[in-house]
Amino acid sequence: MTGVTSESIVxxxxxxxxxxxxxxxxxxxxxxxxxxxxxxxxxxxxxxxSLMVALDAVDVGMTExxxxxxxxxxxxxxxxxxxxxxxxxxxxRPLVALVVSxxxxxxxxxxxxxxxxxxxxxxxxxxxxxPEYLARAPVETGAPNIVTAVLASYRGYDTLxxxxxxxxxxxxVLVLLLGARRRRGGVRQGGAGESPEGTGAPMLRDTVxxxxxxxxxxxxxxxxxxxxxxxxxxxxxxxxxxxxxAATGVVxxxxxxxxxxxxRVAPVRVVLVMVPLGVLIYAGTGLAGMLAGGxxxxxxxxxxxxxxxxxxxxxxVESGVFVTVSGTMLAIFxxxxxxxxxxxxxxxxR
Amino acid sequence: MSPDDILEIASGACLVxxxxxxxxxxxxxxxxxxxxxxxxxxxxxDTLGIGFLALGMGLHAGWSQVSLKLGFIVxxxxxxxxxxxHALAQAAxxxxxxxxxxxxxxxxGPLP
Numbered sequence: 001m002t003g004v005t006s007e008s009i010v011x012x013x014x015x016x017x018x019x020x021x022x023x024x025x026x027x028x029x030x031x032x033x034x035x036x037x038x039x040x041x042x043x044x045x046x047x048x049x050s051l052m053v054a055l056d057a058v059d060v061g062m063t064e065x066x067x068x069x070x071x072x073x074x075x076x077x078x079x080x081x082x083x084x085x086x087x088x089x090x091x092x093r094p095l096v097a098l099v100v101s102x103x104x105x106x107x108x109x110x111x112x113x114x115x116x117x118x119x120x121x122x123x124x125x126x127x128x129x130x131p132e133y134l135a136r137a138p139v140e141t142g143a144p145n146i147v148t149a150v151l152a153s154y155r156g157y158d159t160l161x162x163x164x165x166x167x168x169x170x171x172x173v174l175v176l177l178l179g180a181r182r183r184r185g186g187v188r189q190g191g192a193g194e195s196p197e198g199t200g201a202p203m204l205r206d207t208v209x210x211x212x213x214x215x216x217x218x219x220x221x222x223x224x225x226x227x228x229x230x231x232x233x234x235x236x237x238x239x240x241x242x243x244x245x246a247a248t249g250v251v252x253x254x255x256x257x258x259x260x261x262x263x264r265v266a267p268v269r270v271v272l273v274m275v276p277l278g279v280l281i282y283a284g285t286g287l288a289g290m291l292a293g294g295x296x297x298x299x300x301x302x303x304x305x306x307x308x309x310x311x312x313x314x315x316x317v318e319s320g321v322f323v324t325v326s327g328t329m330l331a332i333f334x335x336x337x338x339x340x341x342x343x344x345x346x347x348x349x350r
Numbered sequence: 351m352s353p354d355d356i357l358e359i360a361s362g363a364c365l366v367x368x369x370x371x372x373x374x375x376x377x378x379x380x381x382x383x384x385x386x387x388x389x390x391x392x393x394x395x396d397t398l399g400i401g402f403l404a405l406g407m408g409l410h411a412g413w414s415q416v417s418l419k420l421g422f423i424v425x426x427x428x429x430x431x432x433x434x435x436h437a438l439a440q441a442a443x444x445x446x447x448x449x450x451x452x453x454x455x456x457x458x459g460p461l462p
Contacts, residue, residue: 207436209433210440217429
């Protein structure tokens with residue numbers, strides 16, 4: 001085949017993906033039906049993930065799929081269960097915002113002219129520390145996936161900070177939602193004492209096909225989460241993606257079989273403990289390095305030889321990330337679901 | 351004609367057929383009158399479209415890890431897509447959506 005090079009195919013795919021993303025973004029801006037907006041947000045994330053895969057950033061693509069297209073859509077939908085589903089039309093013409101956006105966009109476009117060509121090996125980003133990581137990571141950590149080696153070992157402080165950000169975000173959401181519930185009398189476990197049939201959308205409960213389908217899928221989702229977790233050293237994946245995948249499995253179970261059934265699998269108390277526990281595991285791994293005579297978050301001293309130590313350290317901190325991420329996602333989901341249920345009961349009691 | 355050529359042609363035919371089903375499904379999604387007919391058209395993409403595309407790619411790849419992965423993808427989509435389609439139609443029915451029948455469309459007149 002002459003004329004069609006792989007480069008032109010890549011260009012075509014990237015252009016198509018970017019155009020579709022523009023269309024999705026325009027839809028989000030123009031539509032007033034918030035259900036459609038949430039779905040378009042998921043579509044946008046999925047397109048972004050495809051673009052990441054096309055750029056060979058599979059780890060980022062996986063995270064974008066799990067977080068952007070997966071759990072955030074579910075969380076947004078559970079928020080929509082609490083609010084109106086139509087956005088009110090703005091009362092003013094957002095001219096100032098339009099001008100600011102246009103100016104920023106034009107200046108960014110102007111600045112992008114000075115960027116090095118895409119994929120240029122002489123670009124500053126590829127000259128600074130990247131060659132060092134690429135050369136040293138396989139020898140020093142024994143992890144073939146250098147993304148994981150950089151994320152969990154070389155830039156361990158950054159990832160500890162990111163995990164702490166998730167913890168902080170989770171605490172913020174929980175304080176807002178649970179604080180309001182406590183004022184109405186005690187933290188409720190979202191109907192733990194009721195029958196499992198008591199919660200969940202009735203139309204989903206009555207669907208045999210959905211139940212069977214979900215039951216067949218669930219083991220594979222959880223197995224996939226564990227695979228992504230433990231295979232993160234070798235292939236794309238790690239604690240963030242695996243944590244979200246595991247939480248998604250439980251959320252699917254909650255959506256089809258009711259929140260009370262899901263809370264018997266992953267009780268609220270356990271989930272709430274998981275949120276800070278993961279950060280403690282992460283930070284504790286750092287302290288263990290100090291106790292063994294190294295620096296904070298230095299894994300080389302954890303085992304009899306440095307490469308094994310790195311293996312253990314990466315495993316430990318990725319487990320910490322998994323625990324915090326899955327716990328936080330589930331806690332936020334439970335908080336929204338429990339709030340909706342409380343409101344329904346209030347409405348029934350009136 | 352060597353066996354490789356036959357495989358190549360069969361693979362190409364499957365890819366064209368799969369792509370055709372995707373286009374037909376997309377057309378139906380745009381043109382059909384109500385949600386249920388549109389869902390039906392969209393399910394064509396997920397089953398026949400993806401099935402033939404994966405078969406074409408599998409024939410191209412031969413017995414390898416790639417074709418195994420394609421098989422997994424087809425199995426996953428074959429399981430999830432009908433369930434999702436069913437849930438969508440069920441939810442629409444629950445929300446009060448009713449199929450448009452020929453008898454509802456007065457402008458078309460009775461069936462010949």
